[in-house]
Amino acid sequence: MADEKTGPDAIRSYLTGAASDGAAQTDPDASLGKFRSASLADFIGVSAASLQTGIAVDFVSGNCETGSASIIATDTTSLAFTAPGGSQGPAVTIANGETKILLDGTTSSKFVRVTRSTADNLTGTATLTLTDVLNNVIGFDNVDSTEAAAGDTEYRCISVKNENAVDAIDLKFFLGTLGTQRTTDTAQLAASGADTIETSGSFADWPDQGFARVVQSGGTLREIVYYASRTDTMLTVPAAGRGLLGTSAGAGASDDTVDAISALRLAVEKVIRDPFLTTGTGLDDITTGGRLTDATATAAYQVKITTAAATDQFQWSDDGGSTFNGSDIDITGSAQTLQTGITVTFAATTGHTADDVWSFKAGFEATDKTSSGEGSEPGASGGADGAAFVWGSGIASTDSLFDALLANGYQVYLWLRREIPAGAINAPSVLQLIEMNFDA
Amino acid sequence: MGIPLTNGVDYHWLTWQYNVPSVTRYVGFGYGSALANAASKYYISSTWSTLSSTPLAFILYDGAVAKIDTTPGAGTAHYVGRSGTQFEVGNLFRPTSDFSLTKIAIESGAATYGTQPMDGFDVQIRTGTTIGGGTLLGTGRVDVLSASTTHEILFLTTYTQECRGRSQVSNAWAGESSGRSAVLNSHAQEARGLSRVGYSSYSATARGRHALLNSFSVTARGLSRVGYESFAQECRGAHVIYNPFDATARGIAAIQNAHTSEARGLSSVLNSHTTEARGLSRYGEWIEYTQSITEHFRIADDSLARYELYEGVDVNPDFTGSAIATSQTLPFSSTITPGVTDETHKYTVLERNEYNIASLNQSSTDFVLDSSGDVVLSVPSSPVSVSLIDGINGTVVINASYYYTDDGTSKADEWLIYLRSNGTDPVPGVDTPLTQDIRTSNGFSYLNYGISGVSGGSDARLILRVNRESDSVTDGNTTVYQLTTAATPSTPTGTAFGGRTYEAR
Numbered sequence: 001m002a003d004e005k006t007g008p009d010a011i012r013s014y015l016t017g018a019a020s021d022g023a024a025q026t027d028p029d030a031s032l033g034k035f036r037s038a039s040l041a042d043f044i045g046v047s048a049a050s051l052q053t054g055i056a057v058d059f060v061s062g063n064c065e066t067g068s069a070s071i072i073a074t075d076t077t078s079l080a081f082t083a084p085g086g087s088q089g090p091a092v093t094i095a096n097g098e099t100k101i102l103l104d105g106t107t108s109s110k111f112v113r114v115t116r117s118t119a120d121n122l123t124g125t126a127t128l129t130l131t132d133v134l135n136n137v138i139g140f141d142n143v144d145s146t147e148a149a150a151g152d153t154e155y156r157c158i159s160v161k162n163e164n165a166v167d168a169i170d171l172k173f174f175l176g177t178l179g180t181q182r183t184t185d186t187a188q189l190a191a192s193g194a195d196t197i198e199t200s201g202s203f204a205d206w207p208d209q210g211f212a213r214v215v216q217s218g219g220t221l222r223e224i225v226y227y228a229s230r231t232d233t234m235l236t237v238p239a240a241g242r243g244l245l246g247t248s249a250g251a252g253a254s255d256d257t258v259d260a261i262s263a264l265r266l267a268v269e270k271v272i273r274d275p276f277l278t279t280g281t282g283l284d285d286i287t288t289g290g291r292l293t294d295a296t297a298t299a300a301y302q303v304k305i306t307t308a309a310a311t312d313q314f315q316w317s318d319d320g321g322s323t324f325n326g327s328d329i330d331i332t333g334s335a336q337t338l339q340t341g342i343t344v345t346f347a348a349t350t351g352h353t354a355d356d357v358w359s360f361k362a363g364f365e366a367t368d369k370t371s372s373g374e375g376s377e378p379g380a381s382g383g384a385d386g387a388a389f390v391w392g393s394g395i396a397s398t399d400s401l402f403d404a405l406l407a408n409g410y411q412v413y414l415w416l417r418r419e420i421p422a423g424a425i426n427a428p429s430v431l432q433l434i435e436m437n438f439d440a
Numbered sequence: 441m442g443i444p445l446t447n448g449v450d451y452h453w454l455t456w457q458y459n460v461p462s463v464t465r466y467v468g469f470g471y472g473s474a475l476a477n478a479a480s481k482y483y484i485s486s487t488w489s490t491l492s493s494t495p496l497a498f499i500l501y502d503g504a505v506a507k508i509d510t511t512p513g514a515g516t517a518h519y520v521g522r523s524g525t526q527f528e529v530g531n532l533f534r535p536t537s538d539f540s541l542t543k544i545a546i547e548s549g550a551a552t553y554g555t556q557p558m559d560g561f562d563v564q565i566r567t568g569t570t571i572g573g574g575t576l577l578g579t580g581r582v583d584v585l586s587a588s589t590t591h592e593i594l595f596l597t598t599y600t601q602e603c604r605g606r607s608q609v610s611n612a613w614a615g616e617s618s619g620r621s622a623v624l625n626s627h628a629q630e631a632r633g634l635s636r637v638g639y640s641s642y643s644a645t646a647r648g649r650h651a652l653l654n655s656f657s658v659t660a661r662g663l664s665r666v667g668y669e670s671f672a673q674e675c676r677g678a679h680v681i682y683n684p685f686d687a688t689a690r691g692i693a694a695i696q697n698a699h700t701s702e703a704r705g706l707s708s709v710l711n712s713h714t715t716e717a718r719g720l721s722r723y724g725e726w727i728e729y730t731q732s733i734t735e736h737f738r739i740a741d742d743s744l745a746r747y748e749l750y751e752g753v754d755v756n757p758d759f760t761g762s763a764i765a766t767s768q769t770l771p772f773s774s775t776i777t778p779g780v781t782d783e784t785h786k787y788t789v790l791e792r793n794e795y796n797i798a799s800l801n802q803s804s805t806d807f808v809l810d811s812s813g814d815v816v817l818s819v820p821s822s823p824v825s826v827s828l829i830d831g832i833n834g835t836v837v838i839n840a841s842y843y844y845t846d847d848g849t850s851k852a853d854e855w856l857i858y859l860r861s862n863g864t865d866p867v868p869g870v871d872t873p874l875t876q877d878i879r880t881s882n883g884f885s886y887l888n889y890g891i892s893g894v895s896g897g898s899d900a901r902l903i904l905r906v907n908r909e910s911d912s913v914t915d916g917n918t919t920v921y922q923l924t925t926a927a928t929p930s931t932p933t934g935t936a937f938g939g940r941t942y943e944a945r
Binding site: 007008010011013041043044061062063108109132133134135136137138139140141142143144145147148170176418420424425429430431432433434435436437438439440 | 727728729730731732733734735736737738739740741742794795
């Protein structure tokens with residue numbers, strides 16, 4: 001457990017925008033797809049006092065709250081970590097030249113990754129000051145006054161990679177909440193326009209300005225709004241703050257619940273994308289699967305029905321339809337391998353329409369928006385990049401757009417879409433919070 | 441001989457009645473249309489009577505077929521079949537003895553079986569009993585354990601034929617077991633379907649869903665639970681293994697201890713294993729981790745970009761409070777309200793940008809105002825860190841600092857240098873001082889001034905003051921700094937002429 005890339009350190013998040021997988025790219029604002037960068041997406045800032053020479057803190061997990069943490073030498077060869085508000089975790093023996101993770105004693109998701117580069121005996125206690133990070137890849141850049149006046153939508157992409165030697169399961173992404181959930185039992189939004197949300201509870205722990213996710217009592221998302229100010233019991237929503245983040249304005253109800261969230265929506269781009277019907281309107285029952293065995297095999301695939309009969313047949317292309325494999329393949333109804341681990345499965349063996357074509361992209365290269373800029377929506381039009389992205393704003397693990405095993409060495413791309421409505425004011429800073437769950 | 445009964449007419453609720461045979465040889469009882477399965481085989485000898493609490497025995501002789509559809513009531517009634525008899529049981533049965541060659545058929549769909557009052561009854565199937573296989577039998581199940589809290593169906597010895605449906609076998613059997621089964625002891629042959637094989641090993645293939653509480657030595661296929669002991673061979677399908685196994689495990693498996701060979705398919709391995717694991721697998725203790733990814737950004741608000749004037753009266757300004765005046769540009773003015781007595785008004789201007797970030801300057805400019813609002817000027821503070829240094833070629837150098845911000849509006853604006861080199865103290869007011877402008881920077885002014893023409897070996901004495909020119913008020917300092925210059929003035933040295941050092945001449 002103490003080895004790096006295991007346990008909570010199994011899944012790491014990287015910037016994207018690199019020219020090739022693992023190449024250098026350090027600018028979070030240029031993290032716009034293409035390939036995974038060598039640079040990690042820092043979750044939390046750290047400064048250390050009294051840290052022994054030869055001990056370096058490489059990473060602090062985002063679960064650690066801001067404040068003071070400590071690393072103590074429990075003996076001449078072992079270290080232990082205490083997160084802010086936590087307790088001392090298990091001592092970890094670390095030899096010169098090793099990198100290990102040190103877990104907090106209360107919450108194992110809270111950890112630091114340290115590297116020892118000294119043969120000297122370990123000694124003393126170091127105090128770590130943990131702070132939130134401004135303008136990193138999750139935080140995006142600042143919204144200048146022109147953008148704030150007109151509204152601003154930007155995108156970022158991070159690579160989430162399983163660095164463990166074994167698979168991680170149940171990987172999920174969803175938005176974190178920034179305050180206590182309340183019920184809109186005192187006053188609700190009208191069908192449209194500026195209005196207020198009031199609760200008999202308290203919004204005291206909510207951000208001064210921000211976004212509120214209104215959910216019906218049955219769990220259905222009703223609306224996401226921007227509130228320009230608040231009191232302990234009331235959110236003031238301007239007209240421009242209605243129906244945001246992919247929702248529409250609608251009248252609220254007294255049993256609605258409301259959560260404080262980030263100005264974010266999320267989308268997941270898998271290594272082997274979901275196919276979408278690009279030609280024809282016939283039976284659409286194809287799914288993709290498998291595991292890409294060749295990291296260089298990034299290509300635009302097409303699957304084309306060549307024969308509609310008792311047993312339909314297809315051909316496939318890995319160059320976007322310029323050329324096909326040349327021989328008809330009977331549809332079996334089971335997973336059928338195209339190449340390098342990519343499979344397609346038709347639910348039915350017959351009933352398809354000749355010349356119908358599905359397209360999808362596969363490979364370790366995400367949609368490339370490095371040239372088109374931070375405001376260019378990935379997956380907006382389907383086409384060569386793959387199916388249109390599905391953007392979600394769920395706040396529970398059950399809302400995750402991705403809930404699957406992530407094989408060791410594999411990655412998925414998490415796209416972030418920040419939407420600032422026209423006239424939004426946030427000062428002094430806006431917190432972005434994403435939660436990532438996995439079993440390792 | 442018995443009396444033939446008409447199906448669906450004569451047998452309603454017959455299980456709540458009974459026939460007391462005196463010399464009767466055939467007893468049959470049933471319920472409604474269920475007898476249609478074998479209508480010609482049911483007989484009854486004489487008058488039906490109401491069932492009492494008296495313990496009963498229904499004795500079936502050769503060739504008799506009994507069908508029991510409902511609960512016969514509490515008590516200790518026995519249903520006994522002898523050689524060649526058959527019981528077809530819709531709810532429960534309780535054969536107790538002499539079961540040689542007896543067939544017991546259990547109707548499929550006897551799902552309510554478990555709710556019947558079986559407590560207090562055991563079902564015993566003795567040596568040679570055949571389970572299933574007859575034309576009346578089908579694939580029902582014996583599912584006693586789920587209903588009975590204290591009793592089991594006991595297969596007292598091994599049996600050699602097929603057992604289908606849901607069964608629990610307390611002892612080993614030697615033949616195939618299909619359907620859902622639990623085997624409390626080992627069996628030597630294939631077990632199919634959902635089976636529970638427990639407590640002892642078995643040595644043959646187990647197929648379907650299995651639970652094996654002890655080791656088995658051959659292939660287990662399908663969904664299996666193999667526990668507590670190791671097994672030595674292949675385990676396919678879904679498995680739960682509580683102890684190590686040393687052979688291939690395929691399919692969905694949970695292995696709570698180490699295994700030494702291949703595990704394929706969906707597996708959960710709660711401890712380490714030493715060989716290949718393929719497919720969807722879990723290793724060790726799986727822990728759910730949560731990573732919170734938090735970062736910040738700011739949204740510009742141009743209205744926040746301004747200069748802000750903060751005031752403190754006799755105290756430093758409070759920057760957490762409100763500015764008393766703001767402006768988009770400099771300079772700007774603000775009206776001061778004087779107090780009833782002299783007050784020191786301290787002012788600081790901060791610059792705030794569109795992201796609501798203010799400048800860090802904290803120092804203030806101070807004004808002493810009287811009750812009329814007029815500035816009350818005070819005596820400037822004296823210079824500090826004054827030194828008199830013997831320079832080169834008959835020069836003395838004066839160094840000093842003056843913290844003009846401490847004096848606010850009363851600050852001085854020129855240095856007054858009183859220097860004598862004849863061994864007497866300077867006399868301000870008599871001597872004419874040398875003057876130098878006070879240059880302000882970062883809250884203090886630094887003087888570095890050289891006076892030449894001082895002979896070697898002179899006794900030089902200095903009084904340094906600061907002066908406010910507007911009203912000629914000085915700090916009034918009288919401290920004398922003394923220096924005796926060297927008898928032979930030092931000569932300059934240094935690098936020149938392309939870096940070479942030349943002796944001064």
